[in-house]
Amino acid sequence: MxxxxxxxxxxxxxxxxxxxxxxxxxxxxxxxxxxxxxxxxxxxxxxxxxxxxxxxxxxxxxxxxxxxxxxxxxxxxxxxxxxxxxxxxxxxMASALADHFLAGRTSVVAAGTHGKTTTAALLAWALHAAGRDPGFLVGGVLSNFAATSRLGDGPEFVVEGDEYHNAFFDRQPKFMHYRPEIAILTSVELDHIELFPDVGSLRDMFRSFIRLVPAHGRLLACHDDAGVRATVPEDLQATVTWYGLGDGPGTRSTLLEAGPGGMTFAVHRQGRSFGTFRSPLVGAHNLLNLTAVVEVLIGLGVNAATLADGLAGFKGIKRRQEIRGCVGGVTVVDDFAHHPTAVRETLRGLRLRHTGARLVAVFEPRTHSSRRAVFQEDYTVALTEADRVIIAAVHDAGDIPARDRLDPTRMAADLCRQGTDAAQIDKVPDIVHHLATTCRRGDVIAVLSNGPFGGIHQLLLAALSRLQSTDGQPAPEMTTS
CATH class of the missing domain: 3.40.50.720 (NAD(P)-binding Rossmann-like Domain)
Known part of the structure; x- marks a missing residue:
């Protein structure tokens, strides 16, 4: 039945x-x-x-x-x-996933404030490319599969470990249900302040998660992240493997080359060279994610050549440095970044990919945390990575008392004082008009929001195309994803 x-x-x-x-x-x-x-x-x-x-x-x-x-x-x-x-x-949701799909399989869980979606997606694709047919559930659309989940028939099931609460009748984070045999902890930084009022409470929750890994299991922990180092206890029963960039303990990666097509990097394990790999991703944050994935797959017996093919063939995730279109030499990029650290690293990564371009950041404060004043200064610093900045109105600002609310107008003024061309513009049509009439060939516009942002991506591409046509020239070919 x-x-x-x-x-x-x-x-x-x-x-x-x-x-x-x-x-x-x-x-x-x-x-x-x-x-x-x-x-x-x-x-x-x-x-x-x-x-x-x-x-x-x-x-x-x-x-x-x-x-x-x-x-x-x-x-x-x-x-x-x-x-x-x-x-x-x-x-x-988390209980149903655990009871019906994780039981009897090796649960591989990527957790952390940043990078968990990309890390989980990379794991799922690399395991698939290695012929292991994994199941997965990830918080983003994997372009290789055009899907966010897959049942699979292999021994591993890859899950993005979300620290957000599970349901009104189960206030535990989702990842507490996922029975990890292999866990990755990418980063621990204050976020979800409606649930975790301080970084100590957040670390306690991540510590509870990694204690779920059994004695025969493994934890891959990012040594480059101070929050991770402060979270991982010395008495953990599982085997702990540290990873990072440059010199340090555990598995380390070194960037060899980065450009429009991605990056090449070398991996060292226990002080010895393991191999050189190529990925279409860019940015230090993605290099850390790749390093963790390399170490996990080595532990599962995947050889370097197979691993290299898998990493090189990864097509990315929707809304993670996703190029939505290009009109008249102006490129529109969509990214889910909404935490100050994610905003900073995303903009730095785009610098590597689009060398010499003028980088325009369009930021919508939309999440519970990003709408609050707690990150006011951090966002200001992060957005200085762009050449020009547009800050939209705080989403549903009326939900937050004025004294606790992020102030986009002050942020724009602070950026201008620091030498970054910035403006605060409330409404999407006005943002689109401003960008369409001030951008020039070669610009890269990075739209940073975890929501639909009023369909700004397609509106902007359409406005750029119309503007080109009314200039007395044929509209250039518009390429969109």
């Missing part, structure tokens, strides 16, 4: 990815969400998964065998209440 599952909040990245896994496993799958929008709605539609708009008790009339409630749902969610009233089995 075929099992059935209903997912409440199905269009979230994690929930939609889980729905795809259930579908691949042969379950009947349906779901609901208040906001049904691409790209997840498109991915689910391609899989033939029916989505109900909004939340209603009647959406459970089909009496599914299991109801998965996403962390978007509050305790008064009509479907969560109805499932309880009907006595239907209810679980969370």
């Amino acid at each position: 075929v099992s059935s599952v209903h997912l409440v909040g199905i269009c979230g990245t994690g929930m939609g990815s889980l729905a795809a896994l259930f579908k691949a496993a042969g379950w009947l799958v349906r779901g609901s969400d208040r906001d049904v929008y691409p790209p997840m709605s498109d991915q689910l539609a391609r899989l033939g998964i029916e989505i109900d708009q909004g939340y209603s008790p009647g959406h459970l009339d089909w009496a599914p065998d299991l109801v998965v409630v996403g962390n978007i749902a509050k305790p008064d969610n009509p479907e969560a209440l109805e499932a309880e009233h009907r006595g239907l089995p209810v679980t969370s």
Whole structure:
């Protein structure tokens, strides 16, 4: 008999990815969400998964065998209440993943404040390229698969370990459910301040996670990150392998060359040369991610030549330095960066890829943490990596008291005082007009937001194309992703 599952909040990245896994496993799958929008709605539609708009008790009339409630749902969610009233089995996203897809497989979990999506995606692709057919669930669309999850049939299952809470009835971070046999800790830095009021509480939670790794398991820990060094306890039962760049303990990488096509780097293990590798990614942050992946795959028995082929063939992740289009020599890049450190490293990476270009950063403060004043100075410093900066209005600013709210106007003024051309512009149409009329051939515009940002990418590309046409010249060919 075929099992059935209903997912409440199905269009979230994690929930939609889980729905795809259930579908691949042969379950009947349906779901609901208040906001049904691409790209997840498109991915689910391609899989033939029916989505109900909004939340209603009647959406459970089909009496599914299991109801998965996403962390978007509050305790008064009509479907969560109805499932309880009907006595239907209810679980969370992370628990469902662990119970139905991680059991009996080697769980490989990439966790950390930064880099976990890219690291998990690299792991999944490199294992696939090595013929190991891994399962995976990652918080971004892997371009190699055009998917965020895959069931796979091999021994490993790769998971992006999210530290955010699981559900209203389970306030643990998702990664506490993932039973890691191999864990990667990329970085530990203050984030999600609505859940972790200080860095000490965040470190405690990551410490609890890495203590889940059994004695026969492995922890790959980034020695270059001070937060990681402060988090990893000396009495950990698992084997700890440190990694980083340049000199230091454990597995180390050295950048040999970087440019528009990516970077070449050398890896040393235990003081000995292991090999030279090529990746289409750029930036020190990505080199750290690659180093961790190399060490994990070596431990799983993948040889250097196979590993090199896999890393070179990685096509990236949607919304991670993703080129959305180029019009008249102006390149528009989309990136999910929203923490000050991620903003800084993303801009530095784009400098390496687009040598000599004028770099324009367009930043939307959208996350709970980025909308608050706690990171005001850190964002200002990070954005000095760009030549020009546009700061949008704080998303849903009314939710935050003025005294606690990030001040984009002051940030723009501070950047100008430090020699960076900056402006604060509230609305997307005005930002688009400003950029379209002031950018020049060779500019790279980096749009930094974890949300849709009003469709600014396509609006900007269209505006650039129209402007070229009205200049009395044929509009240049517009290339878009």
